[in-house]
Amino acid sequence: MPAAIDFFFDFSSPYAYIANEWIDALAARHGRPVRRHAILLGVAFQAAELKSPVSHPVKREYTLLDFERSARFERVPYRQPSPFPIATQNAARVFWWLHDTQGPDAAAAWSRAGMRAYFTRGVPLNEPVALKALVAETALDAEAAQDAWGDPVWKQRLKQANDDALALGVFGAPFFIIDGEPFWGNDRKPQLERRLADGRI
Amino acid sequence: MPAAIDFFFDFSSPYAYIANEWIDALAARHGRPVRRHAILLGVAFQAAELKSPVSHPVKREYTLLDFERSARFERVPYRQPSPFPIATQNAARVFWWLHDTQGPDAAAAWSRAGMRAYFTRGVPLNEPVALKALVAETALDAEAAQDAWGDPVWKQRLKQANDDALALGVFGAPFFIIDGEPFWGNDRKPQLERRLADGRI
Numbered sequence: 001m002p003a004a005i006d007f008f009f010d011f012s013s014p015y016a017y018i019a020n021e022w023i024d025a026l027a028a029r030h031g032r033p034v035r036r037h038a039i040l041l042g043v044a045f046q047a048a049e050l051k052s053p054v055s056h057p058v059k060r061e062y063t064l065l066d067f068e069r070s071a072r073f074e075r076v077p078y079r080q081p082s083p084f085p086i087a088t089q090n091a092a093r094v095f096w097w098l099h100d101t102q103g104p105d106a107a108a109a110w111s112r113a114g115m116r117a118y119f120t121r122g123v124p125l126n127e128p129v130a131l132k133a134l135v136a137e138t139a140l141d142a143e144a145a146q147d148a149w150g151d152p153v154w155k156q157r158l159k160q161a162n163d164d165a166l167a168l169g170v171f172g173a174p175f176f177i178i179d180g181e182p183f184w185g186n187d188r189k190p191q192l193e194r195r196l197a198d199g200r201i
Numbered sequence: 202m203p204a205a206i207d208f209f210f211d212f213s214s215p216y217a218y219i220a221n222e223w224i225d226a227l228a229a230r231h232g233r234p235v236r237r238h239a240i241l242l243g244v245a246f247q248a249a250e251l252k253s254p255v256s257h258p259v260k261r262e263y264t265l266l267d268f269e270r271s272a273r274f275e276r277v278p279y280r281q282p283s284p285f286p287i288a289t290q291n292a293a294r295v296f297w298w299l300h301d302t303q304g305p306d307a308a309a310a311w312s313r314a315g316m317r318a319y320f321t322r323g324v325p326l327n328e329p330v331a332l333k334a335l336v337a338e339t340a341l342d343a344e345a346a347q348d349a350w351g352d353p354v355w356k357q358r359l360k361q362a363n364d365d366a367l368a369l370g371v372f373g374a375p376f377f378i379i380d381g382e383p384f385w386g387n388d389r390k391p392q393l394e395r396r397l398a399d400g401r402i
Contacts, residue, residue, distance in 0.1 A: 058372045062383055073392055073402050171259045182263055187388040191274055201274050 004033045005192075008165050008175040009111065010041035011088035011095075011125055014067040014078070015186035017115040019174040021076045022189065024108075030196035032178075036108055038095035039165045040088065040158070041173050052085060070186060077120045086118075086126035089158060090149040094135065096157040097148035113138045205234045206393075209366050209376040210312065211242035212289035212296075212326055215268040215279070216387035218316040220375040222277045223390065225309075231397035233379075237309055239296035240366045241289065241359070242374050253286060271387060278321045287319075287327035290359060291350040295336065297358040298349035314339045 005027050009016035020036075027034045041052075053063040064080060071078030091114050099107035117123035117134050124130045128146070136142040148154045165175075169182060176183040176192060183192055194201050206228050210217035228235045242253075254264040265281060272279030292315045300308035318324035318335050325331045329347070337343040349355045366376075370383060377384040377393060384393055395402050 056372075058370070062370060062372070062385060065383070066385070069392065069402050073395065169259070169263065171257075171263070182266070184263060184267070185388070187386070190391065191270065194274065201270050 002030075002032050003179055004035040005196075006035050006037060006168075006177040008037045008039050008170050008173055008177075009115075010039055010173045011091040011111070011114050011118065012085040013041055013173040014080075014119060015070065016174040017119045018071050018074050018076050018078075019186045019189070020111055020115055022074055023174075023176075026189070026193060026196070029193075032196065034108070036095075036099075036104065036111055037161055037165060038092040038107075038111065038158070039162050039170065039173070040092060041085075042087075043162050043166075054084070071119075074186075077116075079120055079122065081118055081122040081124075083124070083126075086124060088125055089155075090128065090131055091125045092158050092161075093149040093151075093154040094131075094145050096161060097145065097151075097154045098140070100157065110138065110140070203231075203233050204380055205236040206397075207236050207238060207369075207378040209238045209240050209371050209374055209378075210316075211240055211374045212292040212312070212315050212319065213286040214242055214374040215320060216271065217375040218320045219272050219275050219277050219279075220387045220390070221312055221316055223275055224375075224377075227390070227394060227397070230394075233397065235309070237296075237300075237305065237312055238362055238366060239289075239293040239308075239312065239359070240363050240371065240374070241293060242286075243288075244363050244367075255285070272320075275387075275390075278317075280321055280323065282319055282323040282325075284325070284327075287325060289326055290356075291329065291332055292326045293359050293362075294350040294352075294355040295332075295346050297362060298346065298352075298355045299341070301358065311339065311341070 005023070007019070007023050009020060023034055053059045068078055068080060095107050095110055095114075098110050114125055114134065118125050123134055125134070131149075132142045132146050135145040168177060172184050174184075174186055176188070178192065178195055181195065183195075191201055206224070208220070208224050210221060224235055254260045269279055269281060296308050296311055296315075299311050315326055315335065319326050324335055326335070332350075333343045333347050336346040369378060373385050375385075375387055377389070379393065379396055382396065384396075392402055
């Protein structure tokens with residue numbers, strides 16, 4: 001079986017949301033599975049002494065324009081949510097809980113449901129009530145999900161995922177690793193495509 | 202005549218060098234002229250409280266890999282120069298001197314000669330002796346160029362170009378403005394192409 005494409009994302013990253021919408025089709029074109037990793041970008045930023053582009057005053061206006069334009073470019077629906085960015089540890093813990101108890105496909109489906117809800121309807125994934133309602137809406141066990149995001153086991157699982165990502169050099173999202181080669185950004189899609197088609201760029 | 206594409210670059214920016222190699226062909230495909238602006242990225246970074254990606258320890262290794270890979274992706278020759286980045290005010294003043302005394306085409310040719318020399322042969326544009334030799338090599342008047350980069354008139358011309366760029370919201374390079382719409386980065390090439398072809402993305 002060909003090696004998986006590792007795909008790192010934060011539920012609050014617009015560029016990761018856009019990439020999450022095309023990564024499966026791109027991988028399938030080249031016969032590769034996708035291995036998703038929910039992480040917390042704030043932790044990665046802190047480790048790298050980086051900031052969100054929207055927290056730079058001069059970049060903020062441009063970045064908001066670019067989120068929306070980059071989504072349109074990929075034909076992905078987008079409505080800038082507010083507040084933005086938000087804390088996504090609960091959504092990420094639900095991801096890992098699903099991943100380990102129901103499998104990667106269930107976790108992938110949740111990643112799509114969660115980011116689509118936030119980036120097209122502004123569902124505040126950081127608010128437990130809204131998050132629980134969204135879980136129920138996606139036909140998952142909302143009580144069990146709530147128990148999971150408060151459970152030290154899944155807190156630790158997410159922490160481990162973050163540590164693993166940092167150890168691999170992940171400093172942003174979306175971040176891709178293909179056969180050991182790192183790619184950062186939704187805008188690296190054409191390079192990923194050629195890398196997968198030709199084996200190199 | 203259709204409106205020009207404004208193209209902002211620093212002689213020490215790898216991504217601007219790569220874009221400088223494709224921007225004329227892209228613009229020509231859509232019947233647009235290119236208007237180049239040599240600026241100093243350090244000044245823009247300072248105003249925006251930004252840093253070069255290579256000055257972030259966690260990003261440095263990835264960024265160096267990405268420079269080379271992004272050049273390869275566009276079939277542009279590239280050899281990582283050292284020292285990097287370098288001060289480019291003299292090369293930029295020569296650009297504006299040529300621009301105002303011989304015209305935009307002479308300045309564009311110098312932008313290509315200067316960046317190709319730095320990014321394929323490591324010619325240190327920050328060193329007056331090497332810069333003067335490069336000017337002579339490109340069949341320009343090296344004595345006059347040296348006089349120009351020490352002349353308050355061309356120092357002021359570059360400062361004005363920087364101030365104008367900052368006023369337009371430029372915070373990185375390459376930076377493009379098409380009919381008032383800003384695009385940042387060599388990796389925005391597919392969006393520029395669609396914007397020019399369809400009038401919107």
